[in-house]
Amino acid sequence: GLFFLVFCSVFVLLCFAQNDPNCGTKGPKDFDDVILGIVNGTNATRNEFPWQGMMKFKTNNGKWHTCGCSILNSRWILTAAHCVTDRKNGGSVIPAKNLEFYGGKYAKQVGHEQSEVKRLVNKVVRHEQYEYLKLKNDIALFRLSEDLDLTLPQLGSICLPNQSEP
Numbered sequence: 001g002l003f004f005l006v007f008c009s010v011f012v013l014l015c016f017a018q019n020d021p022n023c024g025t026k027g028p029k030d031f032d033d034v035i036l037g038i039v040n041g042t043n044a045t046r047n048e049f050p051w052q053g054m055m056k057f058k059t060n061n062g063k064w065h066t067c068g069c070s071i072l073n074s075r076w077i078l079t080a081a082h083c084v085t086d087r088k089n090g091g092s093v094i095p096a097k098n099l100e101f102y103g104g105k106y107a108k109q110v111g112h113e114q115s116e117v118k119r120l121v122n123k124v125v126r127h128e129q130y131e132y133l134k135l136k137n138d139i140a141l142f143r144l145s146e147d148l149d150l151t152l153p154q155l156g157s158i159c160l161p162n163q164s165e166p
Helices: 002-015
Strands: 052-058 064-071 076-079 099-103 119-124 140-144
Touching: 002 140, 052 076
Parallel strands: none
Antiparallel strands: 052 064, 052 099, 064 076, 076 140, 099 119, 119 140
């Protein structure tokens, strides 16, 4: 339907859009800031992965949950479809008004960080053929209510494949 057409259009636009020349540029490492708690991975340092963001969403029972996401450009963010799905409400898409984006955030814990950039969300686009039980087509996009300043050291976009890459 129309929803799928909009999703595909945005996805194709993003996939074939020219990357920001600074995409994928890691920030400076600050080893004094390493927080333990990563499972089967390595700890990141502050600003090391500026394209990584955190999405918070409020469920019907008033609890907040978090999910990871990636900055595609100053307005669009990529995440997993299961992150924008309200499983307790028939699998419906979580309303944009219940979502918040945080960039430049180093620790998941609640609390304001000086480098933190918060934006509200005004549109959520979940893959039309997403299947929760199989995690099939587990991809979604959301649009921020206002642009991110990608010139800040704590924010950056993730690199997308070139059109010629398989």
